[in-house]
Amino acid sequence: MGKRLTDAEVRQYEDEGFLHPVSVLTNAEVAASRGEIEAFEARTGKTLDYPEKSKSYLLFDWADRLVRHPAILDAVEDLIGPDIMVYHTTMWIKDPGTPQYILWHQDGTYFYLDPALHVTAWVALSGAGVEAGCMHVLPGSHKLGQFDHQDDPGENNLILRGQAIFGEFDDEHGAPMALRAGEMSLHHTNLVHCSRPNLAPGRRLGYGISYIPAQVRDVGQPRGSAMLVRGRDHGNFVPEQRMGAALSAEAYANHARLMTDFRARQDSGAAIGRDVSYSEVS
Numbered sequence: 001m002g003k004r005l006t007d008a009e010v011r012q013y014e015d016e017g018f019l020h021p022v023s024v025l026t027n028a029e030v031a032a033s034r035g036e037i038e039a040f041e042a043r044t045g046k047t048l049d050y051p052e053k054s055k056s057y058l059l060f061d062w063a064d065r066l067v068r069h070p071a072i073l074d075a076v077e078d079l080i081g082p083d084i085m086v087y088h089t090t091m092w093i094k095d096p097g098t099p100q101y102i103l104w105h106q107d108g109t110y111f112y113l114d115p116a117l118h119v120t121a122w123v124a125l126s127g128a129g130v131e132a133g134c135m136h137v138l139p140g141s142h143k144l145g146q147f148d149h150q151d152d153p154g155e156n157n158l159i160l161r162g163q164a165i166f167g168e169f170d171d172e173h174g175a176p177m178a179l180r181a182g183e184m185s186l187h188h189t190n191l192v193h194c195s196r197p198n199l200a201p202g203r204r205l206g207y208g209i210s211y212i213p214a215q216v217r218d219v220g221q222p223r224g225s226a227m228l229v230r231g232r233d234h235g236n237f238v239p240e241q242r243m244g245a246a247l248s249a250e251a252y253a254n255h256a257r258l259m260t261d262f263r264a265r266q267d268s269g270a271a272i273g274r275d276v277s278y279s280e281v282s
Ligand SMILES: O=C(O)CCC(=O)C(=O)O
Pocket: 092, 102, 107, 120, 122, 133, 134, 135, 193, 194, 195, 196, 206, 208
């Protein structure tokens, strides 16, 4: 028995490359996070989007709380050990009636980590069932090695650069990782997964937190940054400082600097790059 997961759950993650559902947040915690996100959206007049939806823990209190949440970290520790860093996060929002999707891909394609031991905790802040466009996975595919990816320029692809595996899995439907609000799924960085549009009446919101064991090496350029959230730093990444006041000028400046380097890394070799420019807050 681990801190949070049973031996059988750890074995399932190792064998299949994913695990769900793991209950981590109370209803009050879900409501508080969602309320803060939606208050920000009300101020900007639009759905939380890039760049604020990326590395949000450098800008927002709700995200700072989630990346350090003991229930999430205990489960992650059972999978990757006690020295844990946050390498990246993305708030994945699909509003109802929008055509947004994500094609079959492996996260490890664009994270440049050796060994590829990163795990994504996808924390549901709404129901995320099949109709709402939950993730679908190919069980065991994390053992198949790294597939070639091409960029999908589709404007409705939620992955900004749109890296995807074409041809190989077109006829596959995959196993759904349906979640209720407050539950999370965990998936291995080489697991092949995708998600389809939200056909449900409500919003689908999930916070994808990419955790890495602090001992993995960085093999990307420019050098990657990461934030220690438990245990000891092994000095392999540019250390990110914890945010002071949420949405302050300092927080934005820090976020812009780290996101600029992050995108340069993600977009190396891509036809298009992404600037870091923020929503107008009125
Ligand atoms: O939120 C989604 O639908 C997909 C998220 C995803 O691809 C990921 O967290 O790795």
